[in-house]
Amino acid sequence: MVSYEPLRGMKDYFGEDAEKIRYLEEKFIKIVKKFGYMEAITPILEEFELFALKGGEELRKTMYTFIDKGGREVALRPEFTPSMVRLFLNSMQHLPKPVRLYYSGTVYRYDEPQFGRYREFRQAGIEMLGEYSINADLEVLSILWEFFKEINLENVTIKMNNIAIYRELFSFLKLSEDQEEHLLHLIDKGNKDSVIEYLSKIAEPKILNIIKLILYNSISKESDLIGMVKDIGNSYSKDLESQISRLFTIYEMLSKFNIPIKVDLSLVRGLAYYTGVIFEVVHPSVNFSIAGGGRYDNLVQLYGGPSTPSIGFAIGVERVLAVLQNLKIKDNERKMVIVPLDENVMDYALKVLFLLHENDIPVILNTKNVSLSKLIPNLLDTNINIVIIIGENEKKENKVSIKDLSTRQQNSISLNDLLPYIRQII
Structure with missing residues (x-):
């Protein structure tokens, strides 16, 4: 007997529920087209290595993977960014930079199903490939904010950090890539004490103290953080000061327009390819982020392409709908x-x-x-x-x-x- 229920962690949508999904997608497309983004449609199925190479610990554990009839290890996409990068390398390198892409569709992760987390879910997002300037960061964050304004979602907060601050501090300690990725994974999962315990055995006191302060949000001023970094002495890096200044410049610029943005130096996102500014959108009615993204300046190069600094974000469509529980699609037509x-x-x-x-x-x-x-x-x-x-x-x-x-x-x-x-x- 065939079951009428969808697979665990997946859901059918019809009628008003389906209309709500299309409503959010249409609002998203309306905004990104104003900014000159073009649509990209990629396959749901990709080579496993495309996502595994820099997806991070958690993503690798939750991917739907199998061997296809040709003996290849493949995966249902758990996110879109690697597919967009592959598309860029295959078909778009000749285009003027930056290349602006948008997408919407289903992604798959074998997580334990719970409220706000499904095994099949929808993302809508953008990628800007080929631009490193702070203007690119500002554009991407502006698009994100315009979307939430367009759907009249109040009380959202955009939390922002620069993961390059952690990466630069870790580089002073000469950590391996695997060590660095593991520590960032622990921070993302809230295991801060484990990180401090690990670093206390290998880090010199000044660096350990800085990491403690930012990890527990005990420092919030740009001048204080830069002063502490300069006090490191010979290990001091101009790149680190530049990354700190970039973070606070973006914050100050967007704050002028009453965008609800907040610097959170403890923020880390799970994907291992992030290199710079990262951000996520939260709402007090749910205990998960409803959108997020960041800068990934090395991913194109990691896949064998030229140096192509990039940034993007993804919106969790079902997660936004979880916040907009009382959303009514206006239908005044007789x-x-x-x-x-x-x-x-x-x-x-x-x-x-x-x-x-x-x-x-x-x-x-x-x-x-x-x-x-x-x-x-x-x-x-x-x-x-x-x-x-x-x-x-x-x-x-x-x-x-x-x-x-x-x-x-x-x-x-x-x-x-x-x-x-x-x-x-x-």
């Missing part, structure tokens, strides 16, 4: 149906149907073989309130009869007058 009273008038009914559709007026054709009196209760149950009735007399006189089920009024309208009449009542 719904109509054409009811041919017998087969002899079907040609005329189709003529009316095509006329309305050619003029972008939605109307359905009744297919039930029942009398009009028996049909009306069914129409009311499906929120149809205007009935275009076509019988032998209507066909002969080139007219239609229009019955308004909400007022019970019925009028006879010539076909020549139908369009202006319909536009007036819907």
Whole structure:
């Protein structure tokens, strides 16, 4: 016996739930197109190594992977960025930089299902490939904010950090790439004490103290942090000061426009390819982020391409809907149906149907073989309130009869007058 239930961690959507998903996607596309982004559609199935190379510990553990019939190890995409980078390397290197891409679609992770976390879920996002300037960071964060303004979602906060600060501090300690990735993974999972315990055995006191302060958000001023970094002495790096200044410059710039942005020096995101500014969007009604992204300046090069600094973000569509639980899709249009009273008038009914559709007026054709009196209760149950009735007399006189089920009024309208009449009542 076939089960009617979807697989665990996956969900069917129909009717209003499906409309809400499309509503958010359409709002997102409206915003990104204003900024000049073009759509990219990539396969759901990719080579495993594409995602495993720099996905991070957690992502590698939760990927849907299998060996295909050609003996290749493949994976259902757990996110979009590696696919966008592969597309860029395969088809877009010749384009003027930066290349601006947007996408929307399903991704797959074998997580333990819970509220706000599914095994199949939807992301909508952007990637800007080929630009390192702070202007690129500002553009991407502005797009993110414009989306949340567009859907009227209040009380969101954009938390922001620069993961290069951690990477630069770790480089002083000569940690291996695997050690660095593991420590960042622990921070992302909130295991800060484990990080300090590990570093206390290998880090010199000044560096350990800085990491402690930023890890527990005990320092918040740019000048204080730069002063402490300079105090390291010979180990001091101009790159580190530059990354600190970049973070606070972005914060100060966006704060001028009342964007709810907050510097959180303890913020780390799970994907191992992040190299610079990172950010995520949170809302007080849920305990998970609803969007996030950051700068990944080495990923294109890691895949064998030229140096191509890049930045992007992804919005969790279902996660945003979890916050917008009371979202109502406005549908003020009055719904109509054409009811041919017998087969002899079907040609005329189709003529009316095509006329309305050619003029972008939605109307359905009744297919039930029942009398009009028996049909009306069914129409009311499906929120149809205007009935275009076509019988032998209507066909002969080139007219239609229009019955308004909400007022019970019925009028006879010539076909020549139908369009202006319909536009007036819907």
